[in-house]
Amino acid sequence: METDFSADLREISKRCCVDVCNLIEVNQEFSGLSPRLIIPNYTKNKSNKANLQRISEQETRFLFAEVLNSTNYFYSIKTPTDQKYCFNKKDNKKKKKVSARTDLSLYVQDNYNSLLQGN
DSSP states (O other): OOOHHHHHHHHHHHHHHHHHHTOEETTOOOOTTOOSOEEOOOOBOTTOSSBOOOOOHHHHHHHHHHHHTTSSOEEEEEEEEEEEEOOSHHHHHTTOOEEEEEEEEEEEEOTTSOEEEOO
């Protein structure tokens, strides 16, 4: 059985996908549905036929944040993890551990008016 949180995540994801489909490039005609985020022009590919279109995690993160601003959810970006990790051999030898980062974390308000990280 799907929880309210899961259903909300599904709907948020759908809205983000619609926004990705409505993204426009520089000098392209826009509609009322176009997000304010624009896909920049990139260099032409090797065959010089057309500009490459690339939507990175940065653009997607901005679109998710835009959708989340119209919901009751709170969020943080580049949230440090509770545990620490070694990311390369050099740090592993020095036993140097650092927090990882999650790109986007959701929080819900509980009955006591505090925020809980969504699962």
